[in-house]
Amino acid sequence: MAPPEAIRTQVERITASDVFRRADRQCRFLRYVVDHSLAGTTDRLKGFTIGLDVFDRDSSFDPNLDSIVRVEAGRLRTKLRDYYQDPGRQDPILIDLPRGSYAPSISRREEQAAPLEGRIARRAVRGSIAVLPFRNLSDAAEQEYFCDGLTDTVITALARNRHLKVISLTSVMRYKKGQLSIPDIGAELNVAHILEGTVLHDGNQVRVSAQLIEAETDHHIWAEAFERDIAGVMRVQRDIADLISAQLIRELLPEGTPESQPPVKPDAYEVYLLGRGYRRRLTRDGIEKAARCFKQAISLDMNFAAAYGAAASCYCVLGSFGFELEPPENLIPVGLEYSRRAMELDPGQVEPMVYTAIMTLKYEWNWKEAERLFKAALALSPNDSVTHLQYSLYFESLGRFADAIDQAEQGRQIAPLSTEANMYLAWQLHQDGRDDEARSRLLWTLDLNPDFWAAHWGLGHVYLAESRVQEAVASFRKAVASGGGYVMPLQGLGYAHAAAGDRDAALGVIAQLEELGRTQYVSPCIPATIHAGLGDADRCFACLELAFQLRSRSMAWLNVTREYADLRSDPRFVELIRRIGIPGGASP
Incomplete structure (x- = not known):
């Protein structure tokens, strides 16, 4: 049981x-x-x-x-x-x-479980594929990052083909230990095909073996081996991706093989893959280490487009991507420079285009340009889950919740077992007032990872909307205890205390934030929300004005932030919306 x-x-x-x-x-x-x-x-x-x-x-x-x-x-x-x-x-x-x-x-x-044949026949989707983590056959454990990086690049290459449904890296990494059979993995991920492979790394030589398998029958469709100098590994992943694509859409007109990029220097590529491994940890330490790796890769190869794009992603995460760990004005301009350089070197890259769109929305507050970039990224790679999920936030900021839900659901379908993708969908359902569905999605997400701070944080907001204030307080406390969210859970906790009428507890959270602010950056939007809950409009607007000056990422969502509902008729709020430039002006 x-x-x-x-x-x-x-x-x-x-x-x-x-x-x-x-x-x-x-x-x-x-x-x-x-x-x-x-x-x-x-x-x-x-x-x-x-x-x-x-x-x-x-x-x-x-x-x-x-x-x-x-x-x-x-x-x-x-x-x-x-x-x-x-x-x-x-x-x-x-x-x-x-x-x-x-x-x-x-x-x-x-x-x-139902009989295997019944499960697969009911759920498998034509033209769908999951790339399992490549297995490391080398003695050196440190080569794991190389295998994970290769998995990532193959998925990225495949996702560019609009005829394929490609499962995201986040969802496939849970199969790295290989405890399930191919048919069972196919059933869980709702895919018709599985790619698995191995990597043997020896000095400057790398041998990559890959097998394309029909998930329902466990039948091997083809197998191929590639042996290259390390400088040619990026060409290897394109070879694998092209072969799989041709096998799956042979009845359709192929999109064509991506143009060859200049070979990357081996030492730069190794450092780059190490950085991608650090970045996947999604912790502050991991992101900072990743940024250092990507900058080192650039110093070793000044024309390495992918390294510029990856460096941009780190600056985006640290300065605007939800947590806002550092003052945006210190980091986002640098991130934009990296991403624009990446696109100059390789206009076909999706990653820098997506992160440029994110930073353009969250820091430059340029909705028109952000939308253009999101559309261009999806045209280039319709199967990129990050693009869909971030595009959902664009629509949310405009109050277009049906469109936001549609984009979040598309991102979740690409990454069905991703806690982040499920969280994005739950949040947009909550914003649209569909709290029963949001709650169910969040509880399911907590089954995937009971310690996922954002799911507890999301549940807190759902309970607030349902006037279940004490349950909201309990959920926000769990989010704080889980770690990972930095100061965002404290924002929810302080507001929930205020909603519960516990003014002293709410002020205690504000004092805690002030103490944290002595040694680290805390976005002014965090205490602003708690002051709004306490009914202290003057202090709230003082914090929001500072957030405006710092170009805090949260300001782009000011019009749809529920905690400010009672302030929307205040002339100061209307003027702030006008200065930010949110299309449509202040919501009623």
Whole structure:
């Protein structure tokens, strides 16, 4: 059986779904029987006891004369079946109420898996592929970064082909330990084909072997080996990508092979791959180390376009990409220089184009140019999940939530097991007022990673919207304890305290932020939000004015930030929106 906390999370996911939305009796019934199952007291699950405890019958209740328990049990079974046929079809835990018993059946999905043939036939998508992490056959463990980098570059090359559905790197990295079979991976990722390969690195020589496999049958379609000098590794990944693309869309007109780029110096390429490994950690230390690697790669090869683009991404993350770890004015102009140089060297690169769009929106507040860049990036690589997810934020800033949800969902489909992609979709659902769906998505995300701070943070906002203030406080506290979000969870926690009427606790968070600000950068938007919750408009606007001067990334979303709803009629708010240049002016 799954851990008790995971089972309780599953119950909350079920009861929060549209299927159970107006089924208060069935929700209460489900919680009751699951609680007894977890407590080991299923012997109490009798018609009489359930009638008293769940349906408020008195001691004269006779289940032989009053059929309420039997009727509601039947309704509960039907609703559970309906739930798992649609919204819960991929949920990790299955809960059922077997006929003839009131004790629930609880199991992990893999324990109740449908026959393999049925699962694949139902879910596989034509023209879809997942590139599994290349395996390192060298003795040196440090070559893992080389294998991960090669996986990344092959995925990027394939994603440029608009005829293919390519699963993102984030979603495939969980299969690095190789614990599942190819058919099972194909079923989980909803793909028809799998690419797996190995890398043997010896001095300046590298041998890459790749195999294209039909996921349903585990049948090998083709296999190829490439042996090159390290300087030719980027050519190797293009060779592999072109062969796979030709195999999958042979009935369609190929897009053509990308033009050859000048060979990259071997030492520069090795440092570049090391940097990509650091960047995937998504921690401040990892991003800073990655930036140093990319700058070193550039110093070794001044024409290395990919290194410029990767360096730009680091400056974007540190200065504007959600966390705003440093003053944007210190970092974003440098990031823009790197990204524009990357595009000069290789106009076909997607990464610098996407990050230029992000920085143009979040720092330069130029919506028209940002939109042009997002569209150009998607035209070049329709399967890039980062582009779709960031484009969703563009639409969100304009209050176009339906478009934001559409882009976030496209990004999630490319990276179905990415906690970040699922978080983006949940956030846009929340912004559109679809909090039941947002909550279900966030709970599912926490099943993937119970320590993911952003999912706890998102749940806090959902609970605030539902006036479940104490639950919001608890969720924000979990986000703070999980780490990774830096000061963003404190912003939510302080506002939740204010919403709960606990002024002292809210002021305590502001004091904590002031103390942190003595040794590190804290965006003025963080305390501004808490002051708004406390009803202190003057202090709020003082912080927002400073945020405007610093060009804080959060200012682009000022018009759709729920915490400022009571300030939108204030002339200072209207004027601030005008100065930022948000299209359409201040929202009513």
